[in-house]
Amino acid sequence: MMPVPRTLTVSLSVMRSTSCRVQCVRSFAARGGRGDGTTPGTNLIVGRGDETVEPGAGRHDLVITTRRPRGRASASVPLTDEEYVLVAGRTWGERVGRHPAADDLCTVLRDVPLVAYAEDLPIARRYWRTVFGKPLTARAALTVPDLHAVVAALTAGSGYSVLPRSLCEQHLTAGTLTLLHDPEEPPLNTLFLVQRPGADTNPDVTRVGEALRGAARGW
Structure with a gap:
């Protein structure tokens, strides 16, 4: 019996007050990501986020936002200006x-x-x-x-x-x-990449985050 390919889903929310949704998709695609589930790898779901990013919200794995979340529960790093x-x-x-x-x-x-x-x-x-x-x-x-x-x-x-x-x-x-x-x-305007608490258990969340941080240097 053939093994079932590993396909993990990463949910990325991009606040609509930013311009980088297209850049995010291009950066992911350039690194071999697929969003149709037809090949092994990562499914990246890119949505428009209007919600305030707060620790424990748990709705998205990664969020690109113009507001750094309060507290220390959610890891966040400056992404680009x-x-x-x-x-x-x-x-x-x-x-x-x-x-x-x-x-x-x-x-x-x-x-x-x-x-x-x-x-x-x-x-x-x-x-x-x-x-x-x-x-x-x-x-x-x-x-x-x-x-x-x-x-x-x-x-x-x-x-x-x-x-x-x-x-x-x-x-x-x-x-x-x-x-x-x-x-x-x-x-x-500084954009922040925020990771949901516990999302690092999905290795593809880390991979997508690293790809976005690298790609953002050229945005």
Whole structure:
């Protein structure tokens, strides 16, 4: 009788306020991971996480989050830093650049639709507070499920937003997105890789964690 191949499942949750879900999948696939269960190895389940990461939650083996969990029960390490940029679709970027008050960007953007992934605008509010030194008073004209949908909306002409540079770099290079502001010290956001207590009993959790830490150096 042929032995049954060992296939372990690793559940990885990526907070939707980050841009690295695609990078995670690519990094895992490049190291031989399979998600369809047809070959021996590891099944990686990548989900969108909105929950607060707390010790003992037990829902996911690994979580990539913008918040380090309280206490010492869950092991966590800094993974990478994301740089935030203020961008708009090409047409809106041209309009902002031609505006008579273009030097007063905050005023000009009052007439431009704001696109966000959450109604409370966490990324945009932080950008305004850090870069402009004032609170953001605008409300989202369009709210979409995640940052990738924000990019799609902007490239389709919906308005402006604040995004991780890694997520929109190719669009900035191609000209489908326009950089509206280039501060000397752009806001940074540290991402943490958190491991659920007891998850190290699954050796593939360790393998995936090590692969992500190595790959994150190039994100």
